[in-house]
Amino acid sequence: MTTTAKMTENGAQLFARLEGRRSLRDIEPHIFPDGAGPIQGDVVEFHGTEGSGKTETMYHLVTHCILPADRGGLEVEVMYVDTDYHFDMLRLVTVLEQRLGEDAKGEDSGAAVEPEERVRACLGRLFVVHCSSSVQLLLTLHYLENTFCSRPTLCLLVIDSISAFYWVDRSGGGESVAKQEANLRKCSELLDRLLRDYRIVVFATTHAIMRDYGHSAQADLAGMTPGPSEPTSSSSSWRQWSSSRASNFDKAYLSRAWQRLVTHRVLFSKGEVTKDRKQVFSAACTTTSTRGTKCSSFCVMEGGVQFL
Amino acid sequence: MVVLRDGMCPGLSEELVVALRAADITTGTWVLINLFTLFNLALLAIRRVLLAQHTAFPVSGADLYEDLLSSTAILSTGNPSLDKLLDSGLYTGELTELAGGPGSGKTQVCFGVAVNISYQLKQSVIYVDSTGGLSASRLLQMLQAKSCNIEEQMEALQRIQVFPVFDIFSLLGCLHHFRCVGLQQASAGGGSVKAVIVDSVSAVISPILGGKQNEGMSMMMQVAGLLKTIAKDFNVAVLVTNTVTRDGNGQLKAGMGQTWSHVPRIRILLQRLERPGSTCSSVRTATLAKSSRQPCHLKEEFDLQCWGRSEEQLYGMSGKRKLENTEPS
Numbered sequence: 142m143t144t145t146a147k148m149t150e151n152g153a154q155l156f157a158r159l160e161g162r163r164s165l166r167d168i169e170p171h172i173f174p175d176g177a178g179p180i181q182g183d184v185v186e187f188h189g190t191e192g193s194g195k196t197e198t199m200y201h202l203v204t205h206c207i208l209p210a211d212r213g214g215l216e217v218e219v220m221y222v223d224t225d226y227h228f229d230m231l232r233l234v235t236v237l238e239q240r241l242g243e244d245a246k247g248e249d250s251g252a253a254v255e256p257e258e259r260v261r262a263c264l265g266r267l268f269v270v271h272c273s274s275s276v277q278l279l280l281t282l283h284y285l286e287n288t289f290c291s292r293p294t295l296c297l298l299v300i301d302s303i304s305a306f307y308w309v310d311r312s313g314g315g316e317s318v319a320k321q322e323a324n325l326r327k328c329s330e331l332l333d334r335l336l337r338d339y340r341i342v343v344f345a346t347t348h349a350i351m352r353d354y355g356h357s358a359q360a361d362l363a364g365m366t367p368g369p370s371e372p373t374s375s376s377s378s379w380r381q382w383s384s385s386r387a388s389n390f391d392k393a394y395l396s397r398a399w400q401r402l403v404t405h406r407v408l409f410s411k412g413e414v415t416k417d418r419k420q421v422f423s424a425a426c427t428t429t430s431t432r433g434t435k436c437s438s439f440c441v442m443e444g445g446v447q448f449l
Numbered sequence: 450m451v452v453l454r455d456g457m458c459p460g461l462s463e464e465l466v467v468a469l470r471a472a473d474i475t476t477g478t479w480v481l482i483n484l485f486t487l488f489n490l491a492l493l494a495i496r497r498v499l500l501a502q503h504t505a506f507p508v509s510g511a512d513l514y515e516d517l518l519s520s521t522a523i524l525s526t527g528n529p530s531l532d533k534l535l536d537s538g539l540y541t542g543e544l545t546e547l548a549g550g551p552g553s554g555k556t557q558v559c560f561g562v563a564v565n566i567s568y569q570l571k572q573s574v575i576y577v578d579s580t581g582g583l584s585a586s587r588l589l590q591m592l593q594a595k596s597c598n599i600e601e602q603m604e605a606l607q608r609i610q611v612f613p614v615f616d617i618f619s620l621l622g623c624l625h626h627f628r629c630v631g632l633q634q635a636s637a638g639g640g641s642v643k644a645v646i647v648d649s650v651s652a653v654i655s656p657i658l659g660g661k662q663n664e665g666m667s668m669m670m671q672v673a674g675l676l677k678t679i680a681k682d683f684n685v686a687v688l689v690t691n692t693v694t695r696d697g698n699g700q701l702k703a704g705m706g707q708t709w710s711h712v713p714r715i716r717i718l719l720q721r722l723e724r725p726g727s728t729c730s731s732v733r734t735a736t737l738a739k740s741s742r743q744p745c746h747l748k749e750e751f752d753l754q755c756w757g758r759s760e761e762q763l764y765g766m767s768g769k770r771k772l773e774n775t776e777p778s
Contacts, residue, residue, distance in 0.1 A: 191711045230514055232742065268509055270507045
């Protein structure tokens with residue numbers, strides 16, 4: 142009885158739900174392997190140390206989602222859950238303005254809509270929520286279920302970052318690991334249900350804060366340079382490959398319930414500084430559906446991420 | 450955790466609370482999560498009220514942007530080279546970190562920023578001092594260089610409110626007090642508070658880190674969360690100072706580990722300049738280590754004495770690398 146009382150939706154919403162939300166498979170072919178981009182129900186984890194380009198890549202992907210279709214975007218709505226006050230709206234607007242500006246150059250100058258109006262229209266497709274504790278995150282996800290139900294164009298949930306409450310939860314849970322991970326486990330179970338019922342995509346960032354002392358670096362992989370779709374040795378798991386390629390801070394420390402949800406994992410690391418003093422970053426993507434790793438490099442410019 | 454109490458919301462009477470407690474349900478989370486088994490309308494009402502009180506609500510991006518445009522202010526530090534690194538100054542709503550070794554000038558920069566905000570911009574500053582390094586006579590000296598009027602100097606000094614803390618618990622208590630009471634009540638100097646300076650945050654946190662204890666990391670993240678909440682909710686610029694260590698390649702990096710490194714929005718590394726022949730130099734280099742607005746690794750040199758000089762001397766010298774006194778132009 143409660144389920145029917147809670148989930149009243151009109152015919153249009155039911156049709157939209159059954160028809161499915163927009164797929165994000167082609168959102169960024171540079172990062173994701175060919176044909177293995179995130180589809181409905183996928184969870185992408187961005188993992189990396191501080192200053193390795195995770196948030197910039199997130200802005201790049203969010204901009205691509207909220208841009209209108211005539212500017213090359215997907216025109217879908219995005220829900221951005223910000224857990225550590227990390228979200229910089231001014232930076233996102235700079236990236237958005239650059240993308241709108243460079244696309245307009247190819248058109249006639251007699252545009253009917255003002256650039257500010259365009260930016261505002263794009264920002265209308267973005268919703269931002271701040272959470273300050275893991276309990277509030279859990280309650281907010283419960284509340285957002287109604288929002289997902291009533292907005293069929295909302296197909297992306299970004300959680301930046303899901304590891305923000307790790308230490309506070311760990312200390313609050315005392316000696317029992319189950320209690321320490323309880324909130325994150327409940328969030329993961331709720332996300333699992335939201336993914337199955339509403340067919341959304343989740344992007345989450347996690348901070349790399351723990352060293353992985355258990356794996357020795359593999360010498361043959363250490364000499365690899367980033368290139369397009371180089372397959373690694375078939376027996377490598379994510380952790381073995383990453384601990385030799387990136388810095389040692391790649392230990393997966395969040396609860397198993399979260400790790401089971403993740404379908405795509407992108408590892409970010411800082412590369413070297415080029416001759417014209419540009420910092421190069423690299424992203425290595427592994428998925429559960431493909432073998433091997435897709436590597437890509439990018440620089441962060443004024444207008445956002447630029448792939449090399 | 451949201452503990453259920455009588456009178457919390459219309460349906461929650463004393464008998465209901467007792468009945469729930471008998472069934473071992475004391476927190477609101479259980480009520481919210483087990484909604485599928487709730488047929489009791491009173492419990493559904495409780496659920497609605499708890500959700501309304503304790504969840505965070507989404508804000509449209511356009512409204513958030515409008516809000517930011519109207520409320521963000523940029524506070525100049527008083528030093529043109531530092532301002533260039535910071536993209537014209539400290540932004541309100543953000544946490545900026547100054548990292549440097551001993552004697553690299555972090556406290557002097559904090560003094561300079563406090564004096565500039567209280568004298569030039571005429572706004573209040575809250576200074577949380579955890580090292581005992583605050584010297585009122587140095588602040589007065591900086592103010593005397595800017596103005597000869599005793600009253601103006603005293604007014605500017607009154608706008609700097611100092612809170613001494615010497616361990617992590619008093620720091621947490623202080624920050625909780627700011628958050629609950631509001632910065633206006635906490636600062637006795639009157640006027641609106643525009644900056645909170647914590648010098649230094651590593652002095653109270655480094656002693657509790659390390660080993661296998663988790664409490665230290667948890668308290669560090671609580672401090673981080675409180676500082677960011679204060680910055681955003683009260684629209685102030687937060688400036689903290691930190692020590693430095695060397696990483697595996699011998700490069701300087703900010704202290705307190707990987708977890709803290711994600712916390713500040715902007716990070717500046719201060720270093721002394723090693724110049725042969727000058728032993729007691731007040732010139733420092735500032736390197737931008739982390740920024741969301743400018744490319745990293747920008748370097749600027751500046752003189753710590755620039756805050757102690759008057760306006761004519763400052764602009765006559767272009768503020769950089771002048772050790773000897775020149776004639777004011």
